[in-house]
Amino acid sequence: MIVSLMHLLVHLRILNLIVFCPDNMSLCLLFLLWLVSIPLLAHSQPNPRGYLLNCGAGPTSESVTVGNLKYTTDEGFILVGNTSTIKQEDLVPILATLRYFPNKSARKYCYSIPVIKGGKYLVRTTYYYGNFDGGKEPPVFDQIVEGTKWSVVNTTEDYANGLSSYYEIVVHAKSKTFSVCLARNNMTGSDSSPFISALELEYLDDSVYNTTDFSKYALSTVVRSSFGTSEDDKFNRLWQPQMDQNPIVRCKANVTPSDFWNVPPAKAFHNSITTSRGKQLHVKWPSWPLPSAAYYIALYFQDNRNPSPFSWRVFNVSINGKNFYSNVNVTTRGLTVYAPKWPLSGQTEIVMTPGQGVPVGPVISAGEILQVLPLGGMTLPRDVMAMNELRRNFDNPPPDWSGDPCLPEGNSWTGVTCDGGKFFRVITLNLTGAGISGSLAPNIANLTALHHIWLGGNKLLGNIPEMGSLKELQSLHLEKNQLEGSIPESLGRLPKIREIFLQDNKLEGDVPETLQNTKINIQLKNEVDSEPESPVNM
Numbered sequence: 001m002i003v004s005l006m007h008l009l010v011h012l013r014i015l016n017l018i019v020f021c022p023d024n025m026s027l028c029l030l031f032l033l034w035l036v037s038i039p040l041l042a043h044s045q046p047n048p049r050g051y052l053l054n055c056g057a058g059p060t061s062e063s064v065t066v067g068n069l070k071y072t073t074d075e076g077f078i079l080v081g082n083t084s085t086i087k088q089e090d091l092v093p094i095l096a097t098l099r100y101f102p103n104k105s106a107r108k109y110c111y112s113i114p115v116i117k118g119g120k121y122l123v124r125t126t127y128y129y130g131n132f133d134g135g136k137e138p139p140v141f142d143q144i145v146e147g148t149k150w151s152v153v154n155t156t157e158d159y160a161n162g163l164s165s166y167y168e169i170v171v172h173a174k175s176k177t178f179s180v181c182l183a184r185n186n187m188t189g190s191d192s193s194p195f196i197s198a199l200e201l202e203y204l205d206d207s208v209y210n211t212t213d214f215s216k217y218a219l220s221t222v223v224r225s226s227f228g229t230s231e232d233d234k235f236n237r238l239w240q241p242q243m244d245q246n247p248i249v250r251c252k253a254n255v256t257p258s259d260f261w262n263v264p265p266a267k268a269f270h271n272s273i274t275t276s277r278g279k280q281l282h283v284k285w286p287s288w289p290l291p292s293a294a295y296y297i298a299l300y301f302q303d304n305r306n307p308s309p310f311s312w313r314v315f316n317v318s319i320n321g322k323n324f325y326s327n328v329n330v331t332t333r334g335l336t337v338y339a340p341k342w343p344l345s346g347q348t349e350i351v352m353t354p355g356q357g358v359p360v361g362p363v364i365s366a367g368e369i370l371q372v373l374p375l376g377g378m379t380l381p382r383d384v385m386a387m388n389e390l391r392r393n394f395d396n397p398p399p400d401w402s403g404d405p406c407l408p409e410g411n412s413w414t415g416v417t418c419d420g421g422k423f424f425r426v427i428t429l430n431l432t433g434a435g436i437s438g439s440l441a442p443n444i445a446n447l448t449a450l451h452h453i454w455l456g457g458n459k460l461l462g463n464i465p466e467m468g469s470l471k472e473l474q475s476l477h478l479e480k481n482q483l484e485g486s487i488p489e490s491l492g493r494l495p496k497i498r499e500i501f502l503q504d505n506k507l508e509g510d511v512p513e514t515l516q517n518t519k520i521n522i523q524l525k526n527e528v529d530s531e532p533e534s535p536v537n538m
């Protein structure tokens with residue numbers, strides 16, 4: 001429909017949710033409006049269409065209700081972290097508990113949520129520090145969604161203003177398990193812990209934001225406003241009331257949300273801002289400057305007058321001086337214009353110029369700006385499946401073995417090194433002396449890009465799986481475990497293998513011929529084994 005231009009991104013802006021009602025009544029009112037008017041729809045649909053998680057609520061917690069929405073505990077969706085309760089009166093219930101992550105050596109802390117594979121989800125994370133750790137300032141850390149670094153979480157300014165912070169992103173689910181993770185970064189204080197208050201996931205209908213290719217991009221919400229009002233939304237999106245000095249008009253017709261691809265709530269049209277006949281309508285929105293990046297922009301218009309053959313108006317729309325759309329003809333049914341990738345930078349100003357002789361001024365009801373965020377690569381699904389299978393076969397996998405094994409780069413699973421090409425592949429698996437018990441899943445043979453397997457000094461039981469498919473494997477360290485059974489003869493046929501350490505296990509049988517008289521550095525002798533009938537016959 002509209003010009004699309006490529007650009008890059010950096011940041012995103014925090015939207016505010018008012019936390020409590022101190023003596024400032026206008027803040028309080030705002031808060032009440034938002035929470036009371038959010039509809040129930042999230043829950044009339046069965047999971048996995050939607051989840052509302054109250055983080056840190058504890059295993060036995062009852063669900064809490066905010067407005068019409070029911071939030072349940074996050075137990076069962078995450079295996080790591082500790083919980084805390086914030087001692088502050090009049091706090092919205094979902095902000096009164098949180099989950100925090102004290103383990104400094106974990107590469108990330110992940111929620112795993114069952115979803116519809118390929119579904120498009122709106123994810124919202126909410127943070128309210130509440131001084132849970134007795135520190136000076138909220139910690140600063142990263143948030144990650146489906147293996148892509150989403151943004152830095154810095155709630156310092158909001159917290160100082162008595163507000164919670166929320167972030168929102170639209171992402172496509174790569175598999176049946178959706179991951180949302182937090183991670184330390186170089187700005188996270190050494191004595192502070194990443195934390196989260198609430199996590200929400202909402203399934204979006206096909207038509208919503210459908211001009212974006214979600215296999216390549218995510219859309220991170222910058223601002224979603226209902227001009228001259230406050231809102232109501234089928235997908236539980238928050239439409240912030242947005243007022244400026246322009247006059248407000250009230251809608252006198254019925255608007256049908258399903259007529260619009262993005263299904264804006266009818267209430268987004270209840271009020272609009274306008275200006276007098278013949279004048280330009282100027283809207284500085286959002287009120288803060290944006291980082292230079294590509295944005296998805298949708299603007300919603302509606303002629304507020306009683307429906308009649310004459311209740312339409314024509315005007316041009318420009319953004320920062322560039323023509324966005326010419327001669328929009330806005331009727332009482334409403335209309336949206338959008339751009340899937342529009343470059344913005346700094347303060348944004350939308351100017352609507354009335355057509356010649358149009359008897360009423362331009363009008364605007366609502367708008368959305370979402371930053372177009374390129375996804376950070378993809379791990380080969382077969383490797384992801386194999387790594388998950390390995391994890392399931394360990395009794396005590398490292399606590400950060402959750403979410404994507406490789407991504408984002410720098411937040412791979414502990415002991416896992418990956419290499420990126422078209423797909424990221426696991427190239428090293430190193431859990432030397434990590435105290436791992438359980439067994440080695442046969443699926444390790446699917447990790448065909450592996451160069452090194454170092455699992456020595458653990459408590460692994462069971463057999464050595466067949467690994468004949470690991471054509472890149474150079475070193476295999478399984479020494480000092482409790483592995484049983486025979487040595488697979490295929491090990492000797494691996495083209496690149498240089499080192500095989502299998503000593504100090506409970507292996508039996510003959511050493512396969514393929515491993516005799518080779519240049520491979522093979523260690524098989526059990527140092528601790530003093531019995532005459534050596535389990536491995538050299």
Ligand SMILES: *[C@@H]1O[C@H](CO)[C@@H](O)[C@H](O)[C@H]1NC(C)=O
Pocket residue numbers: 081082102
């Ligand atoms: C967090 O929980 C773990 C186990 O659940 C416990 O060992 C640890 O002491 C707790 N950490 C803090 C800081 O409370």
Ligand SMILES: *[C@@H]1O[C@H](CO)[C@@H](O)[C@H](O)[C@H]1NC(C)=O
Pocket residue numbers: 103104105106107398399400401414
């Ligand atoms: C912290 O995380 C690391 C890496 O996942 C893990 O090896 C270690 O056991 C964890 N520590 C605790 C106390 O859970």
Ligand SMILES: *[C@@H]1O[C@H](CO)[C@@H](O)[C@H](O)[C@H]1NC(C)=O
Pocket residue numbers: 140154155156157187
């Ligand atoms: C977090 O935000 C505050 C307020 O905007 C800013 O002063 C501070 O430098 C930020 N912290 C980091 C680590 O970026």
Ligand SMILES: *[C@@H]1O[C@H](CO)[C@@H](O)[C@H](O)[C@H]1NC(C)=O
Pocket residue numbers: 186187
């Ligand atoms: C912190 O990390 C970011 C992104 O990885 C990097 O751009 C920045 O230079 C780092 N800052 C410091 C102080 O190391």
Ligand SMILES: *[C@@H]1O[C@H](CO)[C@@H](O)[C@H](O)[C@H]1NC(C)=O
Pocket residue numbers: 206207208210211261
């Ligand atoms: C988006 O959804 C609408 C309504 O279902 C459909 O008419 C349109 O073709 C879709 N556009 C794309 C790019 O998929």
Ligand SMILES: *[C@@H]1O[C@H](CO)[C@@H](O)[C@H](O)[C@H]1NC(C)=O
Pocket residue numbers: 309312314329330331
């Ligand atoms: C705008 O739309 C209305 C209703 O469809 C139509 O009657 C009118 O002629 C249109 N105006 C222009 C300038 O196209």
Ligand SMILES: *[C@@H]1O[C@H](CO)[C@@H](O)[C@H](O)[C@H]1NC(C)=O
Pocket residue numbers: 316323326327353354355356
């Ligand atoms: C609206 O834009 C069109 C095309 O750019 C231009 O021809 C027309 O003069 C503009 N109308 C007004 C009122 O600026």
Ligand SMILES: *[C@@H]1O[C@H](CO)[C@@H](O)[C@H](O)[C@H]1NC(C)=O
Pocket residue numbers: 428430431432452454
């Ligand atoms: C595996 O980890 C051990 C101990 O941390 C280290 O000594 C060894 O060099 C690592 N091996 C590889 C291939 O990275």
Ligand SMILES: *[C@@H]1O[C@H](CO)[C@@H](O)[C@H](O)[C@H]1NC(C)=O
Pocket residue numbers: 382386442443444445446
């Ligand atoms: C992975 O390995 C398992 C067990 O070896 C096998 O059954 C499965 O088909 C493999 N999966 C893929 C995608 O290759």
